[in-house]
Amino acid sequence: MSLVDAWFAPAPDPARVAWLSGHEYAHRGLHTSADVENSPGAFAAAIARGMGIECDIQLSGDGQAMVFHDWELDRLTAETGPVADRTAAELGAxxxxxxxxxxxxxxDLLGLVRGRVPLLIEIKSRREMRIGAVCLAVRRVLEGYGGEAAIMSFDPRVAAWFGRNAPGIVRGLVVTEENDRTFIGTIRRYLWLWDAKPDFLAYDVRDLPSGFAAAQRRRGLPLLTWTVRTPALRLLASQFADAPIAEGEGVANPAPNR
Incomplete structure (x- = not known):
């Protein structure tokens, strides 16, 4: 299968992706009870400790890339309803x-980071949604940014879009084998890989070790792993991946809640 993979999803130039490995990434920033996930405070805390940052992107109603994980506002704010129903100005308030x-x-996040730590930008999508608008919004913001940054998504269409329309931006495929460990599931992962043609994989740590992940790593795709939440998972990540995306007790020497 490795020859087929090499044909349909060639491995990246090692120099292009070398920066991805050897870092620890703070999952949605270094959030605690005081600093909410994907908040400026959580990102500042990660920067202060020299950690890379993983964040999530949703599209506002007026087409701006917003740093927010959920489709709805309900869990993390006092507001309710879809993020996509609000403008960037409304969301920013x-x-x-x-x-x-x-x-x-x-x-805002790029202005805060200013190239001091690497960024992993996860673009959220749904099967029924057209991904061009959110990809374009992210590309516009990344144009001219001088720091190390990569996009990634569970949706292979996102990495494929960047491969066609912004090949200079490093792109990754996020993968989980959860509830999909059958032969058909394996075939599906190969099809997603060939469609996305990613520069790296971000793999569910609960699936490690994984034959699929190991095969891609051997042929030159850096393997990041999420979400590392415990010391045991951190050990697993150190054995089978190139870099952890961590939070809570999975962070090396985690900071106490403030």
């Missing part, structure tokens, strides 16, 4: 939890 911090844009 909404407090995250009780912190008083507001929902940032991707541009």
């Amino acid at each position: 909404i407090a995250l939890g009780s912190s008083g911090e507001r929902i940032p844009t991707l541009r």
